[in-house]
Amino acid sequence: xxxxxxxxxxxxxxxxxxxxxxxxxxxxxxxxxxxxxxxxxxxxxxxxxxxxxxxxxxxxxxxxxxxxxxxxxxxxxxxxxxxxxxxxxxxxxxxxxxxxxxxxxxxxxxxxxxxxxxxxxxxxxxxxxxxxxxxxxxxxxxxxxxxxxxxxxxxxxxxxxxxxxxxxxxxxxxxxxxxxxxxxxxxxxxxxxxxxxxxxxxxxxxxxxxxxxxxxxxxxxxxxxxxxxxxxx
Amino acid sequence: xxxxxxxxxxxxxxxxxxxxxxxxxxxxxxxxxxxxxxxxxxxxxxxxxxxxxxxxxxxxxxxxxxxxxxxxxxxxxxxxxxxxxxxxxxxxxxxxxxxxxxxxxxxxxxxxxxxxxxxxxxxxxxxxxxx
Numbered sequence: 625x626x627x628x629x630x631x632x633x634x635x636x637x638x639x640x641x642x643x644x645x646x647x648x649x650x651x652x653x654x655x656x657x658x659x660x661x662x663x664x665x666x667x668x669x670x671x672x673x674x675x676x677x678x679x680x681x682x683x684x685x686x687x688x689x690x691x692x693x694x695x696x697x698x699x700x701x702x703x704x705x706x707x708x709x710x711x712x713x714x715x716x717x718x719x720x721x722x723x724x725x726x727x728x729x730x731x732x733x734x735x736x737x738x739x740x741x742x743x744x745x746x747x748x749x750x751x752x753x754x755x756x757x758x759x760x761x762x763x764x765x766x767x768x769x770x771x772x773x774x775x776x777x778x779x780x781x782x783x784x785x786x787x788x789x790x791x792x793x794x795x796x797x798x799x800x801x802x803x804x805x806x807x808x809x810x811x812x813x814x815x816x817x818x819x820x821x822x823x824x825x826x827x828x829x830x831x832x833x834x835x836x837x838x839x840x841x842x843x844x845x846x847x848x849x850x851x852x853x854x855x856x857x
Numbered sequence: 858x859x860x861x862x863x864x865x866x867x868x869x870x871x872x873x874x875x876x877x878x879x880x881x882x883x884x885x886x887x888x889x890x891x892x893x894x895x896x897x898x899x900x901x902x903x904x905x906x907x908x909x910x911x912x913x914x915x916x917x918x919x920x921x922x923x924x925x926x927x928x929x930x931x932x933x934x935x936x937x938x939x940x941x942x943x944x945x946x947x948x949x950x951x952x953x954x955x956x957x958x959x960x961x962x963x964x965x966x967x968x969x970x971x972x973x974x975x976x977x978x979x980x981x982x983x984x985x986x987x988x
Contacts, residue, residue: 639870646919649911650867650889686955689916757986759864759890766879775877778869778889784862784986850864851892854899 630656630753631663632851633670635746638683639776645683651747653849656756663748674745675737681718683743691740698739705735755852758791759784760798762845771811774842784850791847802844803837812836862986863900865891865907868978876978891979893986900981907979912970916958918951925950929972936968
């Protein structure tokens with residue numbers, strides 16, 4: 625295997641908590657590239673896409689979770705680009721963003737995000753190219769007396785592979801077997817943190833089996849790309 | 858060819874920050890796989906690093922969604938931290954941490970985290986890896 629570097633894009637662990645998001649420990653490895661520039665471009669595109677959907681003042685439960693800039697100075701920061709800040713407190717700031725951002729210029733929106741320097745959703749890290757493996761994970765579906773739910777994330781790792789192709793093949797085999805044995809009498813909840821709609825403050829609901837698995841992409845098994853640390857062959 | 862390796866995993870958490878549980882208990886067994894190691898010692902070192910990092914960057918009260926009991930509140934008072942909430946409600950303590958964490962010393966942050974024992978549970982599991 626090569627000792628060259630790979631540049632890995634990771635998603636930071638923001639979670640919905642009530643009407644806000646909070647950041648919890650951990651990151652999810654999403655994809656990797658040969659060059660930093662390509663990884664950074666991917667990260668920037670993902671960050672931009674999320675910024676189009678998320679109110680940054682709903683990220684964190686207090687001002688210090690959003691930025692290292694004290695709130696009085698942040699008021700000057702937004703005034704520097706011609707915006708009029710609201711009254712103090714996260715809720716007024718969140719309402720200010722919700723009501724105004726669609727009418728601001730791209731530069732003004734970018735400036736506000738730049739000042740909120742603790743609200744970042746993705747990062748790029750450098751890793752050895754050979755330092756990757758692929759875990760096949762069984763999603764831990766649970767029945768809650770109304771429908772099945774997959775849990776927000778993770779599962780039981782059943783085996784790992786050094787190539788994605790072999791992991792995907794085993795995942796497909798296990799998925800097909802599990803679908804044949806699936807109890808189709810009850811609805812399935814499809815909400816799962818890793819799905820594409822991240823991040824969103826979802827409404828929950830139940831779906832028929834075909835809708836859940838075939839259209840919404842819920843899985844009984846998943847392949848998760850993982851780092852390989854020191855001492856591995 | 859397969860071999861046994863050591864996988865560092867993080868306990869899966871629900872959207873409210875608590876560990877993934879169900880009506881059968883507080884832990885469904887779900888874990889998020891993070892990094893593979895050839896030796897258990899190396900994996901345990903990584904667990905220690907991750908735990909230290911989590912304690913440096915996150916709010917411990919997010920994982921503690923029950924009331925903060927009297928003995929812990931008394932202990933926090935002894936640390937001479939500023940403007941501690943008088944009530945036991947976890948929500949107030951979450952907000953307090955966000956307000957005050959930047960002003961605490963490393964020792965004070967460590968002392969608060971020490972109260973929470975095994976929270977932020979990273980662990981090591983053995984798995985078979987196909988080469």
